[in-house]
Amino acid sequence: MLKNFKHERLETNAGLLLVATMLSISVGGLVEIAPLFLIDDTMEKVDGVRPYTPLESRGRDIYIREGCYTCHSQMIRPFRDEALRYGHYSLAAESKYDHPFQWGSKRTGPDLARVGGKYSNEWQVQHLIQPKSVVPESVMPNYPWLMSPLDYADVGDRLRALRTTGVPYSLSQAEYDANVKQFGAEVAKTLHIPDAQKNLVAQAQEGNYDGDRAIVTEMDGLVAYLQVLGTMVDFSKYKPEDLVKYR
Amino acid sequence: MADSAQNQGVQTTGHVWDETLQEWNNPLPVWWTYSFYATIVFALVYWTFYPSWPFGKSFLPGMAQITYTNAQGQEESWHWNTRAKLLKETQEANAQQMPYYAKLMQTPFEQIGKDPELSSFVVSAGKVAFSDNCAACHQAGGAGKVGLFPNLADDDWIYGGSHEKIQETLVKGRRGYMPPFAEALDAAQIDALANYVLSLSGGQADAAKVATGKELFHSQTAACYYCHGDNAKGRQDVGAANLTDKVWLWADVPGAADAEGKLAAVKKVISGGMAKGVMPAWEGRLSPEQIKLLTVYVHELGGGK
Numbered sequence: 001m002l003k004n005f006k007h008e009r010l011e012t013n014a015g016l017l018l019v020a021t022m023l024s025i026s027v028g029g030l031v032e033i034a035p036l037f038l039i040d041d042t043m044e045k046v047d048g049v050r051p052y053t054p055l056e057s058r059g060r061d062i063y064i065r066e067g068c069y070t071c072h073s074q075m076i077r078p079f080r081d082e083a084l085r086y087g088h089y090s091l092a093a094e095s096k097y098d099h100p101f102q103w104g105s106k107r108t109g110p111d112l113a114r115v116g117g118k119y120s121n122e123w124q125v126q127h128l129i130q131p132k133s134v135v136p137e138s139v140m141p142n143y144p145w146l147m148s149p150l151d152y153a154d155v156g157d158r159l160r161a162l163r164t165t166g167v168p169y170s171l172s173q174a175e176y177d178a179n180v181k182q183f184g185a186e187v188a189k190t191l192h193i194p195d196a197q198k199n200l201v202a203q204a205q206e207g208n209y210d211g212d213r214a215i216v217t218e219m220d221g222l223v224a225y226l227q228v229l230g231t232m233v234d235f236s237k238y239k240p241e242d243l244v245k246y247r
Numbered sequence: 248m249a250d251s252a253q254n255q256g257v258q259t260t261g262h263v264w265d266e267t268l269q270e271w272n273n274p275l276p277v278w279w280t281y282s283f284y285a286t287i288v289f290a291l292v293y294w295t296f297y298p299s300w301p302f303g304k305s306f307l308p309g310m311a312q313i314t315y316t317n318a319q320g321q322e323e324s325w326h327w328n329t330r331a332k333l334l335k336e337t338q339e340a341n342a343q344q345m346p347y348y349a350k351l352m353q354t355p356f357e358q359i360g361k362d363p364e365l366s367s368f369v370v371s372a373g374k375v376a377f378s379d380n381c382a383a384c385h386q387a388g389g390a391g392k393v394g395l396f397p398n399l400a401d402d403d404w405i406y407g408g409s410h411e412k413i414q415e416t417l418v419k420g421r422r423g424y425m426p427p428f429a430e431a432l433d434a435a436q437i438d439a440l441a442n443y444v445l446s447l448s449g450g451q452a453d454a455a456k457v458a459t460g461k462e463l464f465h466s467q468t469a470a471c472y473y474c475h476g477d478n479a480k481g482r483q484d485v486g487a488a489n490l491t492d493k494v495w496l497w498a499d500v501p502g503a504a505d506a507e508g509k510l511a512a513v514k515k516v517i518s519g520g521m522a523k524g525v526m527p528a529w530e531g532r533l534s535p536e537q538i539k540l541l542t543v544y545v546h547e548l549g550g551g552k
Contacts, residue, residue, distance in 0.1 A: 031300070035301030038303065038304055039301060039304055039305060039306060040305070078329040078332075079329070079333060080333060080336050080340065083333060083337065084379075085379060087532075089330070089333065117527060117532070118380075118527065118532070119383065120384075120523075120525035120526070120527055121525070122395070122523040123383065123384055123395075123396075126395060127383075134384065134386075134392065134395070135383055211523060236531075239317065239318040240318070241317045241318065241323060241334065243330060244315075244325055244328065244330045244334055245325060247298075247328040247329070247330050247331075
């Protein structure tokens, strides 16, 4: 049969061509995507990775709204020059609660995967309002409007939406208890959807990210998010060769 | 076109448009076909060496190996992957820089400047580390920024310019705090204090207000002396500024156009206090070697003391 097969048959039959194209593309897709779900070691077994708090999560929404990802990636690749500049390479586990992930491959600005704790809140605020005031050669745009109040009325719904994608925000007591077991009581509290608004305001006031306790601004959310990036895993607990063996 | 097709006897698909327009049906060039087969052979070879086909819960790791040193100091091999490659490259590079860093760690601070090789290493490696980690705040060359980040290139130190103090600053971070006085003091008192503070560094001030301010400064009401010291030269243990020099960090006195503006700048600090001076802690983020490197580098920047 193969002997008689001429690709002219494919080229002159739109239906057949469509089926064959889909077949060959899906082989590529299956081979590249399916194993990530099947292979045991894709997700490194490390402690500390938790879903974002309500405030951080809103900050992340703003990060996406403002298109920060068009200039910034959040994935440190396992290369020496990146390790020297940005720190430990990113683990798959570190973005397991990111929907959508912010890996990216376009870097006009630096990678932000480990920017948490690198600068003070004051620097972040100053830099976001006017990057050139602290980094004279910067081409990053000004974001002065971030000092406006944060709309957090729907934060519960947003967490609920993330929950449907598998992020363990809790609704019931049983889910809450499971979170206490997995993340500890302190973190579990921040993941409870019914308390989302209360927790958001509390974190903004406690953290005072934008230097103004009176109102919760978008800046509070965004800086809270930036300050947690890449800080969840304590790499001193893991031997480098153990992480090598996950690949 | 039709003519040349006929001339060369090329196959056509038999389609003809506009009387003469035909569709050719040439076979692929030979070089193309063989290149295609070559990519298939390349893939086969590649699969035998590098991680490739998935199956079940695992994948074909390939025969290529990378050997690195594990935490126990033993050599260990693992199939080729970018993480293993990075580990190996890092270990090799560290081994190369090792003599420098080992020497840096062994040499006491005062001796480093006397060793030309070591000091030139500090300058070149320190400059890179400073640009990557510190310049976003302290600016290029450590010039600082009034109202935000202190100048590290002058010989005025808030927390002390000795090697030990600079190292302590880097390891633990700093967070200077001055309470706001807007509620404890009234407008006239703050005005008097600001006049006094300006007079300390030879600034223009109203003599009567200076006298009142001086008294307040040393009184229990304002208790400025408690942090800034009896002589107003500051206290490095709490990071309270020396008010008698012309170096300003929080009150933008140099940037003010006139006497009025200078007074306003100082008043703003006194009434609002100061809580935004946060120097991050670098322990854990930078290695002890990098911290020592930067300590020496910063010390040299400012002609530290």
